[in-house]
Amino acid sequence: MMKIPCPHCGVRDENEFQCGGTAHLARPALDASDREWGEYLYFRDNPKGSHRERWRHAYGCGRWFNVVRDTLTHEISAVYPITETPAR
Amino acid sequence: MSGFRLPEPHGTRIDRTRPIPFLFNGKVLAGFRGDTLASALLANGVRLVGRSYKLHRARGVFGCGFEEPNAIVDLVDGERRTPDVRATTLELTEGLAAQSVNCWPSVGLDFGAVLGAFAPFLPAGFYYKTFMWPDWHWFEPAIRWMAGLGRTSLAPDRDRYEEICVDADVAVVGGGIAGLSAAVAAAEAGAATTLLCAAPAAGGALGWRGDATVRALLAKAGRAGVTLLTRTVAFGVYDHGLLCATESLAAATPGTHGALRERLWKIRARSIVSAQGAFERPMLFPGNDRPGVMLAGAAEKYAHAHATACGRRAVIAANADSAYAVARSLRAAGIEIVAVVDRRPPESIGAHAEGVRCLAHHGIRQVIGGRGVRGCVVVDADAPGDRGERLDCDLILSAGGFAPAVHLHSQAKGRLRWLEDAAMFVPDGAAPGLHSVGACAGVFARSAALEHAAEVGRSLALGFTVPPPPVGGAGRSLASSRIPGVRGKIFLDLQNDVTVSDVSLAAAENYRSVEHLKRYTTTGMATDQGKTSNVNALVLMGEATQRAPAEVGTTTFRPPFAPVSFGALVGRRVGNRYRPLKRLPAAGWHAEHGALFELFGNWSRPAGYPRADESLESAAQREAETVRGAVGVFDGSPLGKIEIWGADAAEFLDLMYVGTMSSLAPGQARYGLLLNEHGVIVDDGVVARLGTGHFWVNTTSAGVERTAAAFEEWLQCEYPNLRALVTPVTSRWGNVTVSGPKAWATLATIGLDRRFAPETMQHMTIADGEFDGSPVRILRASFTGELSYEINVPVERTRDLLERVWAAAAPLGGCPYGIEALEILRTEKGYLHVGVDTDGTTLPGDVGFARGLERKRANFVGRRSLLRPAARNPGRSRLVGLKPADGRTRLPVGAQIANAPPPTATEGHVTSSHWSPTLRAPVALAMLARGAERLGETVGVHHLGQRIDAIVVATSWIDPEGKRLHG
């Protein structure tokens, strides 16, 4: 069971959180093509290694935030606000 | 019968003043407090304790701890059985009754033992090569019956289990001297330290030998504030340093039912120290599974800790110097040591056995005695075919070297290396967050282990660099613990009856990777998980494939280190605590009025209020009819309630719902469908505007948490600049819904303001008022098609309101109604029930909500998905009404629609179906392909082989114009 640092409540057990999947997906506008829309809805990098994803402290403050986590080792290397977009 | 009790002063762990009678296979035996079941059985001369898994061979106690493959018993206590218990770790308690497993009719006379005669035809994986014709099903039942060990009871377990979560700076696993030393040093350096010890008392091997160092360390541990947990088995290291262990409380409360049996410890430790010691590696020789063959260290422990001699005359089969220490120790206890048969050449033997006959470079060729050792034949390792020498003995001890218990290290993702000299795997550096000390680190010299462990404890406490372990001290052992060339059945995994030749077979057939070897031969897959067989198996596979053991590989150890009861893992999450059960705030009122409660999601709600002579179904008919004819009272408290506030609240709701909410005037309400981003309907409800920037949202009772969470996710992640706040208030408000033509007539008499009368308060409006000094929020919305008032009241006043409403409704011929009646009423009206008439593929157009979407400006959630080709396919299903062609037969929910007889392509299915008491005819809703174009068509409705013809009709049967809604 992982320990996840909620930016507002501090470090808590994994089972207080909900994972919302890949972070920083850009939502296409209504006039996007079917392909663009399908990419947004379904297609993911799904890396084995470092992954930017979003989590919610569901049993705590209820806030969403971004996490950089290794999908193989489960080590968490960074946590940052939901509104922040890292330079890619 | 060859084991017996040694006189005092032997027996450091037993209390001879506390005799304990117990039952084994129905026979009354006696032991002492401090015995394990295994030590007590041995002391009573019991040799035959069980039968092996595959061949049902006679087996005796082999080890003294978690490594035990043979002495597995069922505990029986009336109806209650505990299957597959290791006798070697089970403390003897008053009233304990144990039974041998896997034997019938008894462990002595086991019909299954006839399998032994067929053993040559049953090599590893034999079942993959046969039983194919005519079919596996012909053979499987017999094989299932033969397999399995103990028997489980079918009565619910009445004992309790709990879980506790603690922090530690340093958690030390293992109460031997290395563990004690590390714990004391860590605690003395100021670390909050917890020491987990599987045994009833800390101290380990030196402890039961009565060593003074242990006593001193224990005293220090107490003074330094080490938290000592005994009878606590650490079984797993999980992500981010979570250490899990189970504490057995059963020995402390023998014979009680419904007591706390085990406690699960979840320890968040900054650092973990593993000091789990080492397992002894058995020698491999023909007949090495016979009762009377056991691990040397185990025999020594039984003698000293439990004053139990496992035999009178022992031969020790050796591949390690430890054999000589055991020999001396047992001889001092009065057990005759016939010889140490040492597999190693004389120059490798580092110990001296004064007065003990040492046969170097020898091995056992044969064990004499089927159900108990009577002797053995030993031969020179270079001449395994010679006649050899017969040694008379009743005990053969195996001292094949040691296998450090690297389980936790491996679980923590530590690597291993093979130590050639000592023939063992040891940790290759520390694992992340976990350091090994003592024998499990490969440190066998006592003083070195003490010093290193102390250094590790201190370093972890103070944040210093942790020193590497001074590996060594075990002497020399050969990788192979057998002498080549001897023939006969040599057992590698005793419980699963895996033999040395099975490994050769696996190698020949190319099951050579360690995982293939395990899976093909089943070695290491028994309840002991290969604690005595893993290293031997790797060595044998290495020999067979000309590889070093390390090249064969090591299996990755995963939790649990030792089996853990389901009960301990589940803790208090049983019964109603498995998942919180939600009850109505006025549940008592409903019970008093005859409610039949059922579970709807996690809510316990009245399904109906059947009278003495009524079924639920007939009650629902009566209740529905009463609502149409007079008035009904319904508890809608579970209905989801969310308040939304802020300058951008209206804009936000436009983005969330299919409908446009920003055009509502304050006081107005509108029905809304909620989609997910795939365009699928996930919830529905009513959105009411309380003020310019303030909305009241009703959701389904099952959907409120999901909906509130979705609102938050969109707000926080996609629209962080919108000024809107979402506060769920479901629990704050009770909800009493009054529905029917006499709804206002009822409410007019309970003291509500006249402005709520239907003439002045329109359908789909909301207003605040007062009831008996409390605020109420009244919504004019209807799930029944009748004039309806949903009265939200502070939750603690729900019962008061219900009582007042009921006092007014009853004289008007009203009744309380439950979910079943509500379902009838809404189906008659053709009102959608999300999750019943829809599933996870239903789009708004499928239920007739396509119109007007193009005109809406906001890009609401899911909108883009509705533009995809599949969403615009004219062949999609559409919600329709169905009535049976004969006017009488109810259409079963779930029945499939097709005109051709099955098997054929389905065109839809029935989603809701009821007998309408108002129409005196069945009504049904269905999803039907192109349903909107098919009104009037007759279709076949198929249910479990039966066909009913039905006619496609519009969805609303009652008052399609909606006049009744307005009173």
Place this chain on the structure above:
Amino acid sequence: MVDAHDTAERWIGGGVTAERDRTIQVASLRYFDAAQCAARIASALGGAPPAAGRLERHGLPGSAEPFAMLWRSPSETWVLAGSPAPIDALRRGLGTTEAAWLVDLSGGVLGIHLAGTRALAVLRRLGSSLSIPRLGEARTGRFADVTVTVAGWHADEYLLLVERVFYEHLVDWIRETLADLRLEDDR
């Protein structure tokens, strides 16, 4: 399905007393930015929203109108009081500001006081040690598998706040834990 459920409001075991707070009133103070409305709240109530993770108690128990504020999230503070008066005062004080919004949750959120030298030991049996507050702190976390806001109320005393529908579940868990502590002590 109606079980004869526990109507008691006080449970004792292992030197720990769990007791329902019969009078507690709870209101949720919501805002986009705590600083923006701090002054207004302070003037209405005499206390500002607490910092993250904190519990602030105002007035003495038994004095006129004691109340407490505890942090729930960056956009929410809970106001607790023994009577409706402080909450009414706050509502009046806030008026129709756009900076903050008060939602009365009284009755929807119930309180349990857990007191005694082993109160901490009981909490450790309900949830993760990472979610247990120290004195003067408030943490919302997972206890008995449901969301509970726990406040470090006094030395050796915690106030547990739970949504009404989960109250019975939480109490059931606590009650059995206390019963087992009591059995353990009896031995």
Place this chain on the structure above:
Amino acid sequence: MTHRYSAWSLLRGAFARHANWPAAWRDASPKPAYDVIIVGGGGHGLAAAYYLAKNHGITNVAVVERGWIGGGNTGRNTTIIRSNYLYPESARLYDFSLRLYEKLSVELNYNVMVSQRGLVMLAHSRHDLDAMSRWANAMRMNGIDAEIIGRDELASLAPGLDLSPRARIPVLGGFVQRRAGTARHDAVAWGYARAASALGVDILQNCEVRGFLTKDGRVTGIETSRGRIAAGRVGIAAAGHSSVLAALAGFRLPVTSYALQALVSEPVKPVLDTVVLSPGTGAYLSQSDKGELVIGAMLDLFPSYAQRGSFAITQSILAGVLAMFPAYARLKMLRQWAGIVDVVHDSSPIIGPTPVAGLYIDCGWGTGGFKGIPVGGWTLAHVLATGENHPLAEPFQLDRFTTGRLVDEAAASGIAH
């Protein structure tokens, strides 16, 4: 096949002290080029290789496996086989697979122990019963057996099941597919490997793919830890690692990898004579021929490539099991592990071409890959051999994520597949 397995062969083996058994499959060294290379030596990959040789006569084939064959999800699942699907597309696909399973032991001359003890889906409410009625009727429309059963039959199939009306998760009945059941997972991999090897397929273990070679947008081979290997066509059957391989080939998949846990109890004498699946708790269990209860449940709901599983999930899985079988509290968990499953939004597989010409994929089986092994192999072999999708695989193409024409079993049934 050079050496047939039978009772007779065991008897002969016994007289030779089992010294003469040949290797079940050859350990080959990579050749410079193959007609077809299949990446992934699990059930799907090995089955594809076998059917390429058997059905299409293409034997110049290599199966490339990073570790040891059958070591991924094939050896890490709960061994359930079934075809109780709602939609005709799925029903056809999975029932074809089940029918191949029924004949597989004889086909491969390797006993894969297909045990059709039935699979019961429990109904926990009247709403569940309605949903199962829909499901059972849909299956019958698709020509697949399904029956609704009551508590009495449940009591005899699963004696420890708590059928009391006061149970927190009550059981009102269920629906059963009698032809469903279990098969021995390792044996499926080994049986296909042995049969494929006998037909000339090279099995390359400990051979990790590090890249795809392409020319003009068409795959020409693979780069591996054992060197470069040329190929006319390449198939990927790598379950939870599909995205990793796709990334090497330069495209993305609509797949997220999650850990799916499973565990077994210590072995006990027979107590459960069917496969039980409880939608209300998410738990499913059966009893193996060894006597172990084999238990699985929900995903660890965060992306993961770690084959461990979270302890919190282990606990909730077992809580679900005890909610149904309170008598099992005294059983012990013996082993616990996780497989990395390739989850797609609609819980249906993807079998067909990729954006790279000549490169085909069989993935997206999510939590249900084991039961799909025969048909996954069959249809992947078909498209590799002919360049055309097999009709069974036609609805399961990547383009459905653009058109929105999903085959959404999970959404329609409310149950994770």
